[in-house]
Amino acid sequence: xxxxxxxxxxISAAFFSLSAQESEGTFTAEDVKYDSGGSxxxxxxxxxxxxxxxxxxxxxxxxxxGKIIQNKDLSGRFTDxxxxxxxxxxxxxxxxxxxxxxAKEIAAGPVLPVASWFSMKRAIVLxxxxxxxxxxxxxxxxxxxGIEFTIRKIPALESVDEAIGRATEMGKPILFVPGIMDIDDxxxxxxxxxxxxxxxxxxxxxxxxxxxxxxxxVMSTARETVKESYLKxxxxxxxxxxxxxxxxxxxxxxxxxxxxxxxREKPAAIFMLGTFYAESLILAETGNSIGAIQIAGTAMxxxxxxxxxxxDYTLIGEELYAASAYLSGQPHMLGAxxxxxxxxxxxxTILIIGTVLTLLFPPVGAWIINxxxxxx
Amino acid sequence: xxxxxQFPILITAFVAVxxxxxxxxxxxxxxxxxxxxQVWFQIVVMFTMILGLLNLLFVSWHKARKGRKEDRFYxxxxxxxxxxxxxxxxxxxxxxxxxxxxxxxxxxxxxxxxxxxAFYxxxxxxxxxxxxxxxxxxxxxxxxxxxxxxVPLGDWISGWAQGTSLGFLYLPNxxxxxxxxxxxxxxxxxxxxxxxxxxxxxxxxxxxxxRSYLGGE
Amino acid sequence: MTFLExxxxxxxxxxxxxIGIAVxxxxxxxxPIKVVQSPIVxxxxxxxxxxxxxxxxxxxxxxxxxxxxxLQPMAEAVVKHCIQKKHRMVFMGLWPQGPKLAQGxxxxxxxxxxxxxxxxxxxxxxxTGGIVVISSLGSSIADPFPTxxxxxxxxxxxxxxxVKTLRDFAYVVSLSAGDxxxxxxxxxxxxxxxxxxxxxxxxxxxPAFYAYYNSGQLEGLMGGLRGAAxxxxxxxxxxxxxxxxNAQNWAHLMIILFIIIGNTTMLVLxxxxxxxxxx
Numbered sequence: 001x002x003x004x005x006x007x008x009x010x011i012s013a014a015f016f017s018l019s020a021q022e023s024e025g026t027f028t029a030e031d032v033k034y035d036s037g038g039s040x041x042x043x044x045x046x047x048x049x050x051x052x053x054x055x056x057x058x059x060x061x062x063x064x065x066g067k068i069i070q071n072k073d074l075s076g077r078f079t080d081x082x083x084x085x086x087x088x089x090x091x092x093x094x095x096x097x098x099x100x101x102x103a104k105e106i107a108a109g110p111v112l113p114v115a116s117w118f119s120m121k122r123a124i125v126l127x128x129x130x131x132x133x134x135x136x137x138x139x140x141x142x143x144x145x146g147i148e149f150t151i152r153k154i155p156a157l158e159s160v161d162e163a164i165g166r167a168t169e170m171g172k173p174i175l176f177v178p179g180i181m182d183i184d185d186x187x188x189x190x191x192x193x194x195x196x197x198x199x200x201x202x203x204x205x206x207x208x209x210x211x212x213x214x215x216x217x218v219m220s221t222a223r224e225t226v227k228e229s230y231l232k233x234x235x236x237x238x239x240x241x242x243x244x245x246x247x248x249x250x251x252x253x254x255x256x257x258x259x260x261x262x263x264r265e266k267p268a269a270i271f272m273l274g275t276f277y278a279e280s281l282i283l284a285e286t287g288n289s290i291g292a293i294q295i296a297g298t299a300m301x302x303x304x305x306x307x308x309x310x311x312d313y314t315l316i317g318e319e320l321y322a323a324s325a326y327l328s329g330q331p332h333m334l335g336a337x338x339x340x341x342x343x344x345x346x347x348x349t350i351l352i353i354g355t356v357l358t359l360l361f362p363p364v365g366a367w368i369i370n371x372x373x374x375x376x
Numbered sequence: 377x378x379x380x381x382q383f384p385i386l387i388t389a390f391v392a393v394x395x396x397x398x399x400x401x402x403x404x405x406x407x408x409x410x411x412x413x414q415v416w417f418q419i420v421v422m423f424t425m426i427l428g429l430l431n432l433l434f435v436s437w438h439k440a441r442k443g444r445k446e447d448r449f450y451x452x453x454x455x456x457x458x459x460x461x462x463x464x465x466x467x468x469x470x471x472x473x474x475x476x477x478x479x480x481x482x483x484x485x486x487x488x489x490x491x492x493x494a495f496y497x498x499x500x501x502x503x504x505x506x507x508x509x510x511x512x513x514x515x516x517x518x519x520x521x522x523x524x525x526x527v528p529l530g531d532w533i534s535g536w537a538q539g540t541s542l543g544f545l546y547l548p549n550x551x552x553x554x555x556x557x558x559x560x561x562x563x564x565x566x567x568x569x570x571x572x573x574x575x576x577x578x579x580x581x582x583x584x585x586x587r588s589y590l591g592g593e
Numbered sequence: 594m595t596f597l598e599x600x601x602x603x604x605x606x607x608x609x610x611x612i613g614i615a616v617x618x619x620x621x622x623x624x625p626i627k628v629v630q631s632p633i634v635x636x637x638x639x640x641x642x643x644x645x646x647x648x649x650x651x652x653x654x655x656x657x658x659x660x661x662x663x664l665q666p667m668a669e670a671v672v673k674h675c676i677q678k679k680h681r682m683v684f685m686g687l688w689p690q691g692p693k694l695a696q697g698x699x700x701x702x703x704x705x706x707x708x709x710x711x712x713x714x715x716x717x718x719x720x721t722g723g724i725v726v727i728s729s730l731g732s733s734i735a736d737p738f739p740t741x742x743x744x745x746x747x748x749x750x751x752x753x754x755x756v757k758t759l760r761d762f763a764y765v766v767s768l769s770a771g772d773x774x775x776x777x778x779x780x781x782x783x784x785x786x787x788x789x790x791x792x793x794x795x796x797x798x799x800p801a802f803y804a805y806y807n808s809g810q811l812e813g814l815m816g817g818l819r820g821a822a823x824x825x826x827x828x829x830x831x832x833x834x835x836x837x838x839n840a841q842n843w844a845h846l847m848i849i850l851f852i853i854i855g856n857t858t859m860l861v862l863x864x865x866x867x868x869x870x871x872x
Contacts, residue, residue: 034402035402036402036403036404036407037402037403037404081758081760082732082733082758115402115403115404116401116402116403117401117403118400118401118402119400119401119402122399122400125399125400126400129396129575132572132575132576132579133579136576136579136580137579137583140585181772182421184417186574186577186578186581187574189577189581189586190577192588193586193588196588215421215424215428216421216424216425216426216427216428216429216431217420217421217424219427219428219431220424220427224590225588242435242438245431245432245435246427246428246429246431246432246435247432248432249425249428250486250657251657251659251771252485252486252489252490252659253486255489256485256489260450264444264446264447277770277771277772277797277798278490278493278659278660278770278771278795278797278798281493281496281497281500282489282492282493282496284500285496285499285500288500288503289605299566299570299573299574300801301562301563301566301567301570301800301801302563302797302798302800302801303797304566306500308504309500309501309503309504309505310500310503310504316566317566317567317569317570317573318569318570318572318573320570320573321570321573321574321576321577322573324577324586324588332585333580333585333586336576336579336580336585337576339576340572340573340575340576343572343575343576344568344569344572347568347572375784411725411728411729414722414725415722415725418721418722418725469693478658478690478693482658483658483661484658486657486658486659486661487658487659487660487661487662489659490659490660490662491662493797494612494616494844495608495609495612495613497848498608498609498612498844498847498848498851499605499608499609501848501851501852502603502605502608502848502851502852502854502855503855505852505855505856506855506856506859507856507859507860508859516852516856519852520849520852523845523848523849524845524849526819526841526845527819527838527841527842527845527846528626528628528838528842529842529845529846531628531629548629548631552631552632552633555799555800555803556633556803556806556807559800559803560800560803560804560807563800563801563803563804564804567801567804
């Protein structure tokens with residue numbers, strides 16, 4: 001009988017104890033994944049809070065604690081950041097009564113915030129990059145093995161010779177505007193590459209080249225490129241480093257300067273290849289007003305309509321990047337271009353598959369969208 | 377030759393690897409290296425501004441003295457404006473002199489040049505928006521709709537349709553649809569193509585295949 | 594040359610003159626026009642409206658005086674909205690002239706609405722670096738900006754008592770004319786630090802940002818003078834943009850007329866040519 005009573009009491013105590021744990025609520029602390037360390041995710045869920053009670057969360061490190069949260073939220077999430085001290089962090093959630101006494105206390109941790117070696121959120125970007133890299137290098141290797149690749153006619157690039165020839169016949173200068181951004185912009189690099197080809201032709205035809213630039217580093221790079229082109233064309237004597245001159249970094253100051261050059265010197269051919277913003281139409285219209293043949297190219301979608309409306313020929317988006325391969329005709333450049341096209345085909349295929357999956361199987365679509373949204 | 381060719385390519389490859397790695401590896405050391413490289417670039421750019429400044433002064437001085445007679449005046453204006461602004465700047469960017477230049481010369485001039493766009497849009501539209509083909513006609517009609525939809529005139533013309541079963545004829549609605557659906561699709565396509573071209577050019581530069589920016593082959 | 598041929602090749606100076614008159618005359622009469630709001634502008638208004646009173650907002654002035662005509666009205670409208678909601682404002686600029694333009698607005702608004710510098714608003718000034726600056730703000734505001742524009746340490750400014758990093762801001766508004774600008778705020782502030790980002794850009798750049806709005810990366814966007822006018826209508830305070838819509842109305846009408854004239858003359862001349870060939 002005594003044994004039975006004892007057993008009943010024990011079971012009852014265990015039952016009430018469990019119930020008490022369930023009714024206490026939950027409080028967790030976890031290291032934030034795929035970050036540079038120093039962050040801990042906290043999450044809490046309490047069954048209830050009296051009106052006079054408040055919730056406080058403390059961070060505990062090396063025996064000392066500091067309050068980090070004080071509110072009345074029954075549930076919530078918080079990321080504790082900038083945890084720069086080496087070691088584990090613990091957290092304590094306390095439900096405080098009005099009189100300052102502790103009604104409830106839940107501990108979480110210790111958690112060691114660590115920096116990840118690799119951000120898995122971005123794995124898909126790495127995969128895409130590897131595929132694109134492989135495609136481009138594969139076709140470069142193929143071109144070096146002797147496989148020939150053809151490129152469709154790009155009217156803007158076909159007309160470069162015509163434009164330079166026209167300027168030479170008229171005895172007027174050629175104006176080249178490499179955009180308004182600095183050399184760290186790939187469009188500017190693409191523009192400078194085309195400048196090299198244009199300079200080879202102006203050297204050969206003995207035409208005057210004028211390259212006003214908006215950035216000092218672009219000036220230095222463009223000078224090297226043009227100098228090399230004139231050397232290769234056998235005309236080092238015709239090169240004058242003041243062909244490439246700096247105007248100003250200021251966007252509309254630069255536009256004013258270039259417009260002034262157009263109005264005064266009346267170039268017969270104008271090349272505008274690089275990054276442009278709002279000044280694109282001002283440049284193009286001024287060039288149109290002096291009757292020059294204009295070849296423009298940019299990858300800025302918002303400026304393309306202005307160039308198309310006002311210029312004779314326009315390189316649209318990636319045609320600007322293809323120009324170096326087109327003009328040089330070198331096999332490995334054409335191979336890289338072929339690889340770029342295959343990469344585009346790969347992306348188009350993924351887009352179509354993703355769209356079809358999203359339409360037919362919404363949960364799959366939601367998962368795909370989630371994967372790309374979390375790249376962050 | 378190594379210092380003019382291979383060394384710059386090695387620097388390019390190293391910096392590219394660090395920048396790409398920093399995107400995938402969240403470790404603080406690599407992120408700090410990336411940030412430092414970006415700051416170093418800014419510092420180099422600041423110093424090269426001196427090059428540009430000296431070049432501008434030299435070219436303007438040369439043209440002011442020996443250039444075409446009708447153009448010399450503009451070069452003197454350039455020289456005096458440049459030097460005057462530098463001197464004013466030495467008194468502080470909040471000094472009366474610099475404030476005067478900023479508020480009464482630079483601001484109105486910048487705004488004026490930007491406002492030229494309004495006139496140039498009109499002349500470009502007059503010249504370019506001609507119904508010479510079916511696509512050109514579609515472009516023309518779209519331009520009409522967007523231009524009307526973006527001003528109160530569109531609301532006055534088609535306000536009767538708003539809230540009715542013919543709401544699709546309400547010009548601002550059509551304009552918003554054109555901008556948010558058709559225009560966005562085209563912009564995305566150009567952006568994606570340009571992004572691929574950018575990646576390919578970047579890979580060619582990193583691998584040293586594209587070397588023209590260093591000064592040709 | 595016949596009249597029609599002259600009309601077909603109308604001297605651009607005549608076009609400029611007519612556009613000039615069409616824009617200038619309405620501005621003389623200063624009649625404000627209320628415009629219908631588009632969802633993209635409404636969203637940014639509602640985003641700021643929904644914030645609890647007294648929230649701290651980051652306003653980044655990423656433009657220069659050349660785009661003043663389009664972006665300053667929307668800057669003023671957003672500032673007025675923040676003042677209406679008693680939000681605290683922190684100004685900064687990724688472009689050198691931006692903070693001075695912000696200062697110009699506050700020099701007028703602060704005395705009018707009794708705003709106290711350091712408590713209701715602060716101007717951090719300009720910092721070079723673009724995306725690097727925004728990334729640094731994510732760790733600590735004091736990293737790129739140890740002091741404000743006037744050299745006062747941030748710890749002495751009460752507005753920063755509870756605002757230590759970019760994450761502590763309730764909203765970021767970037768008024769952007771190019772690069773660096775709103776795109777970088779979206780890339781870092783929204784994508785990395787999950788702070789809502791809205792903004793304003795020039796009308797020419799606006800189409801490029803619809804993709805960001807559609808994907809939810811951008812909370813809302815004001816495009817050009819029209820966007821500013823919509824915002825002024827939403828806050829029920831007509832300003833420069835609302836007055837400017839009249840001029841824009843007439844300018845668009847003139848452009849449409851020119852296009853009609855150009856196409857009419859082209860068609861008539863084409864028909865005449867074909868008729869004379871048939872003969």
